[in-house]
Amino acid sequence: MRASDKAYAALREDIIEWRLAPGTVLAEVEQSERLGVSRTPVREALSRLSAEGLTTAAGGRGVVVTDISLEDIDELFELRETLEGKAAALAAERGEHGIFEHLHAELLDAPAMLNDGDPSRRDYYALVGRLDDAIDEAISNSYLAQAMRSLRVHLVRVRRLAADDAGRLHAAAAEHAAIAEAIASGKPKLAEAATILHLYRSLSHLKATHTPH
The missing domain is CATH 1.10.10.10 (Winged helix-like DNA-binding domain superfamily/Winged helix DNA-binding domain)
Structure with a gap:
């Protein structure tokens, strides 16, 4: 390197x-x-x-x-809703459903990862990363995938703001499982709706529990 x-x-x-x-x-x-x-x-x-x-x-x-303000978070989530909602729908249409069936099963077991005593939640975040990667691969749109990768640099930063909230992490794991299940079932509208619901709940939690830096 x-x-x-x-x-x-x-x-x-x-x-x-x-x-x-x-x-x-x-x-x-x-x-x-x-x-x-x-x-x-x-x-x-x-x-x-x-x-x-x-x-x-x-x-x-x-x-x-750089700083991350609540205004920045609002703007990031506006863009995230547009990009990730569309990507989930495309993944449901174009993706290999078996891949998402396996991810769905793993996400259902995510609470065990969150309860294993590892404060970094490394295994859980790695699993969420694999879901992101699978969606990027499934959509067969390099421009959309690149836009989401650029956005995620900032989203990972935002996500860590809630890393110490076990309740929210467990809820988010269930929401990710619902997204994977909808994609595995080949239901674009449901996959998009599940993604938007997850984003709404994540944003609401962040705004309710954190103040600007």
Whole structure:
């Protein structure tokens, strides 16, 4: 792996996982020492992160981690409803139903993953990621898939805001299972409706329990 790719991957994960909070100044010298690479790869990594909207130039302060406000979350979910609702419907029309049947079964068992004592919920988020990947593959639309991948960079960040809420995570697992079941059944309208319901409940929860940073 190139040094710039290593720096980019490490910084991106730290931002997404909130180890680098909004407003954190990312000084090239400090980050190069922390990551064990020279300043040039760090500079390249910061440029890529800025292009994704995860960092931004802040005048004399240098590069900082971007904030996520409730207004940002509203805008993200507006776009998410449009893209993911359509994608779920297309997956139900075009996807291999057996793949989603297996995912549905795994999602029904998701509460066990959420109760296994792992505070990171790594296995659960990996399963949700596989559902996302399966939908991307099923829709057979590279432009839509790329748009959703770009959006998910920010959505993963938002999702972590609710990571400590066990009740919401269990409800979300059931909602993901319903989406997978609708796609497996080849019902586009139901898949779209299940997706929109999940997004509505996720947004309502975030707005009710979190304040802007």
